[in-house]
Amino acid sequence: MVVSRLSLCAPCLARLRVGPSIDRQLFSPLRSFTPPRTPTRQIQSQQFKPFVPPSPSSLPRPAPPKAFRRSQKWARRMLLLALTLGLGYEIDQYFLYASLTRSARTFWLGLLVATDYKINFRAHPPLADSIQALHARNAERLFDLLRTNGGLYLKIGQAIAMQSAILPPEFQKMFSKMFDDAPQNDWKDVERVMLEDFGKSPEELFGVSFRAEHGKGVMERTARASASVAQVHWARLADGKEVAVKIQKREIAQQVGWDLWTFNLVPYISERLLLETDFVNEADNSERMAKLVGGEPRLRDRVYIPKVYRELSSKRVMTAEWIEGVRLWDKETLTRPWQGRWRQGSPGCKGEPLDPPDQQSVAEAIRSHPFEEHIKPSRDWWKGANGKGGLGVSLKDTMQTMVDLFSAQMFLWGWCHCDPHPGNIFIRRLPSGKPELVLIDHGLYVHMQPDFRHQYSLFWKSLMTFDNKTIGEIVRSWGINNPDVFASATLMRPYTGGDGSTSSGIKRTLSVKEQQERTYEMQQQMRKGIRDILADEKKWPRELIFIGRNMRIVQGNNQYLGAPVNRIKIMGNWASRSLVDSPDLSYGQKLVNFGRHLLFKFVLISTDVVFYTSKVAQYFGRKQNLEDDVEASMKKMAGDMGFELNHSVFEG
Secondary structure (H helix, E strand, O other), X not given: OOHHHOOOXXXXXXXXXXXXXXXXXXXXXXXXXXXXXXOOOOOOOOOOOOOOOOOHHHOOOOOOOOOOHHHHHHHHHHHHHHHHHHHHHHHHHHOOOOHHHHHXXXXXXXXXXXXXXXXXOOOOOOOOOOHHHHHHHHHHHHHHHHHHHOOHHHHHHHHHHHOHHHOOHHHHHHHHHHHOOOOOXXXXXXXXXXXXXXXXXXXXXXXXOOOOOOOOEEEOOOOOEEOOOEEEEEEEOOOOOEEEEEEEOOOHHHHHHHHHHHHOOOHHHHHHHHHOOOHHHHHHHHHHHHHHHHOOOOOOOOEEOOOEOHHHOOOOEEEEEOOOOEEOOOHHHHHOOOOOOOOOOOOOHHHOOOOOOOHHHHHHHHHHOOOOOOOOOOOOXXXXXXXXXXXXXXXXXXXXXXXXXXXXXXXXXXXXXXXOOHHHEEEEEOOOOOEEEEEOOOOOXXXXXXXXXXXXXXXXXXXXXXXXXXXXXXXXXXXXXXHHHHHHHHHOOOOOOXXXXXXXXXXXXXXXXXXXXXXXXXXXXXXXXXXXXEOOOOOOOOHHHHHHHHHHHHHHHHHHOOOOOOHHHHHHHHHHHHHHHOOOOOHHHHHHHHHHHHHHHHHOHHHHHHHHHHHHHHHOOOOOOHHHHHHHHHHHHHHHHOOOOOOOOOOO
C-alpha cells in the first residue's frame, strides 16, 4: 500500500483510523495523479503540394454586409434635428431678432429658479448656505437674464427695480444696477428704421449732410443717450432748429410681442409697456401735457415741455426740441455760483434759440472722426473760465416745482407721468435766477378717471387729518382689506392714525428663533400679509401700480436733494385744492370743498412744525434730513412685517 511507504506522525495516524472518509480527503490528490504523456512524432505520408488560391467560380456567393439599420435611422433623425434647429436659429436671429432664443432662455431660467426655491426655500436649505445665499444667486441669475436679453426686458427690470422694496434685499441690491445705459445700435440699423418708416434716408428726411455741405444741416451718427427701447441722436436742421431724434431700436418691434407673452404680465401693465414703444402715443402725451401746463398759472412759468415736430415723427421715430440743461442728479452743478451775466438765463431757457455750431469745427469733426463725430457745441460758458460755475439755483425751488407738477398731474388733471427719474428731468436757469424744470420722455402715462381721481384726492386729504372712517371706506371700495398699511405705502412713511391690525397680527405670529429660521418665518409672513391686505384683487385699481411708482421716484428725488421741501404737505395741499378746482365738479360741490379746504390749511400747520424742526436740526449739524427719517421709520415698520428696505431708490 502507498500508506505504508509514507512516514506519518502520530496525530495523522490517529486521524487515518477514523474511517474511509478521512482517507479519501487526504489521499484523493495521490489517486487522481496521472503521469505526463510521452509526445509522439507524426510522419507526413502525403506528397507536398504548393498552395493554389481557389478560382472565383468555385467560391460561394458573398454574404451581404451587415446593415446597422437602427443606427442609420437615428443618425438620419439627429441630422434632420440638427438641420432643423440650425435653420430655426438662423431664422430667429435674422428675422425675429432672437425672440425665440430669448423666450427659451427665459423659460429655462424660470424653471431653474422655481426648482431652486422649491428645494431650498426653508429654514435650513439643503443646497445653499442660507436663505440669503439662495436669494443672492437667483437675483444674479435674473439680473443676467434681463441684461442679456435687453430690449423690453430692461424696461421690465427697471419697473421691478422701482418697486423692489417688496423683494428680498439681495434682489434690491442687484436691481439697483438696472438704470445703467444700454448698448446702442449701429448707424445702419438707424438708417433702416428711417427707410422703413419714411421711405427716406436721414439725409433726405432731415436735410442734413455728413460731408459738411453748405446750406444743409448736420447730424451726429453716435447716439447721445441709449436706453432699453430707443436711442437719441442730436441734429441741427437747415433752418437752424436743433432737435433730438429718438429712434426705436430696430429689433424692438419684433421682440415686444414675444417678450410680453413670455412674462405673462397683468394685461393693464402689458398695455402700458406696449404703448411706451409707440412714439405717436408719446407725442400725444407730450403735447397734452404741454397744453395742461400752459393752462395752469401756478406752473406755466416754471415748467417746460419740449415741442414735438410731427412731420419728422412716426411710430418708431420721434423728433423733438433739443434741450440744453443740467440733469437733476448733478446736485453740485445745480447749486454752484452762476458765472454768466446778470439777468441772463442758461442756454435754451423759455425755448430761446440756441447759438449755431462753428462750420469749420463741424467740417473738422466729420473729417477726423467719421461715424463718431461730436458736432454739438458744449455751451458751457455759464460755468466761467475755470469751469467751476453752476446754475446757482435753489434746490428748494427746484423740488417745489417738481412736487407741484406731479401733484397737479395726479390730483387735478388725471394724467400722470410714471417715469420721473432724474434722467428724465432737466433744470435750466431763468433770467430771474429761478429754476425751470424740463420734463422729457412722455411714453409712460396713466389716465385717472374723474371718479377715481376724486377718491384718490379725498384719500390723501383724509390721511392728513387722520379721518380713518373715510380712509377705510375708500380703500375697501378698492378691494384693500387693511387701510393703515396701504396708507403707509401711499405716504412713503408710517401712518400712525390707523389701528395697526395687520402689522400687529404679523408681529404676533413671529417667534424669537435663530436667525435662519426667523428670516424664513418673516418672509412667509410677508407673503401672507400681502394676501391679507389685498382682499379683492378684482376691485383693486391698476392705476395705483404706476401712481405708486411715480410717488416713490419723487420721494427719492427729494431725499437725494436733501429734503428741501415738505413733500407730504405739498401733495396734501394739492389733493385738497383739486377738489375745489376740478372742472368736472358742480359749483355746489366746489363751494363745500372750498370751506373744507380752508379748514384743511390750518391742519397742515402741524406738518410744518415737524418739517422745520428737522431743518433746524440739520442746520446745527444733523446729517439726516426729514426724508431720511421717513425712510428709517419705513424700514422699521417694514422689518416688523417681514420686509427689508435697505437701499436708496437710485443707488447705482
